Amino acid sequence: MTTALRVWLFSLIALRAFGADSGGWQAGVARTAITPAAPLWMTGYAVRDHPAEGRAQELWVKALALQDAAGHRAIVITADLCGVTRAISERVAAELRRKYSIPRSAVLVNASHTHCSPSIDGYLSGLRDYSDADRAAIAAYTLKVSDQMVATATAAIAAAQPAQLTASRDRATFAMNRRNNSEKEAPARIAAGKLAGPVDYDVPVLAVRDHTGKLLAVLVSYACHNTTLSFYQWHGDYAGCALQDLEERHAGALALFAQGCAGNINPFPRGSTTFAEQHGRDLADAVDRALVAPGDTVSGSFASVLSDVPLEFAQRPSDEEIRAAAASTKPAASRQMDQAWSKIMAAEAAQGGIALTYSYPVQAWRLGNLTWVALGGEAVVDYALRLKGELGKNLWVLAYSNDVMAYIPSEAVLKEGGYEGKTSMIPYGRPSAWAPGLEEKIVAQVRSSVSELAVRR
Ligand SMILES: [Zn+2]
Structure with a gap:
């Protein structure tokens, strides 16, 4: 393509974006590095026997602040952490409410579930028993990170400018159901096209462009454990690699990742930085395909609801x-x-x-014609597939949001038991497996929240 043609095409695209109705949205983004300076313990894997040794990639907290034409604000905070606790998200939301009167339901805090991130106070408390000194260092880091979340959200709000939002999606296929396929048999099954078990290859993408059509931010989700790596270096894993790729490919844009219903899903293959980079590239490629697809312009207003579902432990x-x-x-x-x-x-x-009961958070957002559901805990992929089946395939279903207190098995996975159904309750420091009936309770709450949003002005 000649340069002149390229410039002409670019102008056409920019003109199209400029001419399009922005729907009155404002958007701003910001990020803060959260990589610990001191050698803290990492979380996610029980087998680690000493603190982190160094940094292979920067860990980030990122924020996307949105505001609709009526002035309703929505804040997405994503973090390169294994999990967030209710204490963290409540603290962050309380501060944003105090500063900007943003309701709790309009603040979404999502952890990427990278296992190359620091231990967090109150998260995976049964993983190991820390010394008092380590416990104090972890608590101090946790407090600092929640302050950094507030500061990042504040900076994103301050950076808000007129924006156009577009939703689209593509696919990436490195996710594999880890309950139904062993890593040993995976290569043969992949070659035969016979991987077993539910999986969700969807890559939903929200593109945020300024009035000239320039990409300001891209928010992407995928339902897959961020566990390609298990070394002693800070790293964002495949999600961190994807975002780095995207930010290099789209200079000046900020890329954010929100983890989906990845409870029973692992990337394949795992075990090296090369694989994390490969998965990251696959995910970034899917995002780039989605970015050039026509997509749906997000128009309308913002509404949110956050409900607690009382879930019971079995005994x-x-x-x-x-x-x-x-x-x-x-x-x-x-x-x-x-x-x-x-x-x-x-x-x-x-x-x-x-x-013996736990208040389980279910958040639902209506971003104009787009609906998001953000579940707490390590919800298994069965939830995303069921909810999209029932409420429409354009629904976004995030997990690891607001409070990651345990795995959230489907009824089928709970009945089968195993790690996600039962034994992971030990590292999560919970009394027992969940009592039967949790899937219906959660799905019923999602349905009722989504219907409530549909009538909300
Ligand atoms: Zn996990």
Whole structure:
């Protein structure tokens, strides 16, 4: 293509964007590096036996601030963290409410679930029992990160300018159901086109452009554990690589990643930076294809609702079970989790009893003609597939949002048990598996929230 033709084509595209109705949206973005300076413990894997050794990639908190024509604000905060707690998201939202009167429901905090990120106070508390000094360092980091989330959101609000929002989607296929395929048999199954189990290859993309058509920000989601890597270096994993690629390809634009319903989904293959970069490139390529697709212009107003669904645990562990876990003779990583879990349970029992219900957050957003659902916890992919089946394939279904308190199995996965259905409750420091019936409760809340948004002005 000649330069003249390229310039002419670009002008046409810019003109089209400029001429299009922005729908009165304003948008601003900002980011803050959150890579710890000191060698903190990492979280996600029980087998790690010492703190991080260094930084292979910067970890980020990023914020996208949106405002509709009527002045309703929405804040998306994404973080290169394994999980966020209710304490963090409430603290951040309370501060944004105080400064800007933004309702709690209009603040969405999502963790990318990278396992090469720092331990967070109150998250995966049964993974290992930290020393008092480590515990204090983790608590201080957690507080600092929540302050950085507020500061980043504040900067994004300050940077707001007229913007056009476009929603589109494409596909990436490195996600694999990890309950239904072993890594050993995966290559043969992939070659035969016979990977088993539910998976969601969708890559939903929200493009934010300024009045000249220049890309300001791109928010992307994918439902896949951010676990290509397991070394002792800070790293955003495949999501971090995808965002780095996108920011290099679109100079001046900020790329954000929100984790989807990835509870039972792993990337394949795993185990090296090369694979993380390869998956990152695949995801960035999908985003770039989505960016040149016509897409749907997001028009209309913003509305949000955040509800707590009371979920029950199946049973209270007996005092005998709690004592037995303290005296666990399992191999090192399992023993360390048993002991940490036992300590948590004993402390809860001593302080007013072990709580057998949990307030599970379900958030729903209407961004004009676009609907988002943001679930708490490590929701399995079955939720995304079911909700999109019932409410329309253009629905965005995020998980790992606002509070990552445990895995959230579907009814089928709960019944099967295994890691996502049962045993992960030990590292999460929860009393037992969830009681049956959680899927219907969660889906019912999503349905009712989405209907409520449809009539909201
Ligand atoms: Zn996980």
